[in-house]
Amino acid sequence: MKLLFLSTLALVAPVHACQRELTSTRHPRHAKRQTANATFPPILDSNEQILVNSFDNTTISTWSYYYGSHSYHLAGTNETIAQWTADRWAENGFTSRLDEYYVYLNYPVSHSLVLTYANGSTFEPSLEEAVLAADDTTGSPVRIPTFHGYSPTGNASAEYVYVGRGQQVDFNRLIELGVELKGKIALAKYGGPFRGLKVKNAQDHGMIGVITFTDPGDDGNITEANGYAAYPDGPARNPTSVQRGSVQFLSTYPGDPTTPGYASKKDSPRADKSDNVPNIPSLPISWLDAQPILQALNGHGTSGENVNRTKWVGAIPGADYSTGEGSGASLSLSNVMKENYTAIWDAIGIINGTNQDEVVILGNHRDAWIVGGASDPNSGSAVLVELSKAFGKLLTTGWKPTRTIILASWDAEEYGSIGSTEWVEEYVPWLKTAAVSSVSGPWPYTDATPDLHHLATETMKKVIYPIPGSSSQTLYDVWQNVSGEFGILGAGSDYVPFLQKTGTASLDLGAGGSAGDPIYHYHSNYDSYHWMATFGDPGFQTHKAIGQYLALLTYHLASDAVLPLEPADYVPEFETYLGELNDTIASSNGTVDISALTNAVATFSDAAQEFNALRQEAILTNDTKLLTVVNHKARDYSRGFVSQGGLPGREFYENLIFAPGLDTGYAPVTFPGVTESITFASDFSAAQDWVEKTADAILVAANILKT
Secondary structure (H helix, E strand, C coil), rough: CEEEEECCEEEEEECCCCCCCCCHHCCCCCCCCCCCCCCCCCCCHHHHHHHHCCCCHHHHHHHHHHHHHCCCCCCCCCCHHHHHHHHHHHHHCCCEEEEEEEEEEEEEEEEEEEEECCCEEECCCCCCCCCCCCCCHHHHCCCCCCCCCCCCCCEEEEEEEEEECCHHHHHHHHCCCEEEECCCCCECCCCCCCHHHHHHHHHHHHCCEEEEEEHHHCCCCCCCCCCECCCCCEEEEECCCCCCCEEEHHHHCCCCCCCCCCCCCCCCCCCCCCCCCCCCCEEEHHHHHHHHHHCCCCCCCCCCHCCCCCCCCCCCCCCCCCCCCCCCEEEEEEEEEEEEEEEEEEEEEEEEEEEEEEEEEECCCCCCCCCCCCCCCHHHHHHHHHHHHHHHHEEEEEECCCCCEEEEEECHHHHHHHHHHHHHHHHHHHHHHHHEEECCCCCEEEEEEHHHHHHHHHHHHHEEEECCCCCEEHHHHHHHHHHHCCCCCCCCCCCCCHHHCCCEEEEEEEEEECCCCCCCCCCCCCCCCHHHHHHHHHHHHHHHHHHHHHHHHHHHHHHCCCCCCCCCCHHHHHHHHHHHHHHHHHCCCCCCCHHHHHHHHHHHHHHHHHHHHHHHHHHCCCCCHHHHHHHHHHHHHHHHHHHHCCEEEEECCCCCCEEEEEEEECCEECCHHHHHHHHHHHHHHHHHHHHHHHHHHHHHHHHCCCC
């Protein structure tokens, strides 16, 4: 198995390195995108051949080793690595610099957790991951403790309750069952909503602390229970692995929680952060440490089976996943954090195009919760260095892009897309008139705005993709076999501020494992170079293929005389979203008239056809001025989707077509203003208002496209 997570912004492009809960964030099209089969081997023009042939899996491995073996990657501690990245880009012809921001972060000082049984005996979890002789990174003297970023300093001692995946519907079920939540500690398994929303939901229900754990029941077939050896001896999860991560309330807004809506500089005014980060402490633990804590609840309250909630019951041996009230067992949690206002550094590399009012941004974050981070984020970091080398070779031929290319290595993504959000907040006036797109294992997945579907699909046909134990195929062939579907963009990577603040066309790309592949230790010490080279992507062939794909995407976005965005491809997606919205309304207890939205989609469809006719005229006549007009229309029309102001209570999210769900944090919701007025607020008057606003946003986009 090969595994790689990249995240790229497309005419803003991110190289995706921060894995999301893929099973919960996928919101695919309802039908596969069928196009002509790919030619094998692919036919490439001379520039494409230079780019593709410039990628070397051996040098990618070298870059990966540098990033994966270097000491701290924690946000705000890695200026040396940021400068090294900028220097490599500069060697390849990019004008490079570091952009500094001054943000609020916190770091772990100490922590403890004690389980006290009803009989007074105790168990103290280790809260550590085992040091492995086979993996040097795990024993680093500067390895980072297990912790939650933005969890506050605090103590909590109380009885505890198992809350499943900690989604709002899980808490609703507990209330139905009569479980007392106030004053208790929540024990939650990973999966479903973003971890910060698990903490938020517990806090909103009066709970005083949260413990999160990864459950082997979510590991598919590759488990020790099924006879597989655990890492480092085999592909199963090491039982001591712990998923670190941020507990920012991501569905409210990303970025520095003390500077919402404006760039964070040393002298920036600081806002109250209490609506965006928790005020109760939390800790992540391994499933091995969670085992006795869960077992202590056995037979108390409602059994996991009778709770009857999605993925409530996991696979930790000896645990029945009962709610646990009345167990008499309690937890004592201590979390001590150091709060800092500290510098972070975005590495920026630029090749100026002949049209400097059009920009393609390709980015990946660089910070990690651990010393290694070979997959998240440094699969993307290594690929970006190799990609800069490829474009450097193309520059030596005299080629120059039509549109400016920007490479970005973001800092502090892990805390909440901070480096990219602060950068967008600083440059948003320019980005609204310049950015045309943003792009971000063995089995490829692609989430993208609909206008990038065609380019993304056709480019897949130009890349040879390695298949373990089989002859190579094109990336397109593999993608068709895996899903052939584009996911909808929600949140969870650095495309978010571009998509939500400027409406920029965006693509998020990666490759992950299937049910039979080795387990990826997300945000764990075991996300190391050793794991990547042994289990994740031996030989770094998947890194190479994904890098080639990103290079070709970037090349065409930056060089094609006609900007390769297809606004008309929004139309079938709009129709799908309308169908889903009708289903939501039908299952509710109210009535919403969506005719304004339906009419707006029809108007947009007509405008997109007018645009296509105008573009064809520009191509046939080779009219330079007309080509500029149509390219600017393709660049600008999606600004209409962010023209009506932000969503209620979370104004950062301005895109009225798709946004992360209020209770998911990552997974997308379409027509979010309308949908969530119904599903969360049962406010049908507000839903009607959002129908009008969303229709207006689509009409603004249509008017930009019209001739």
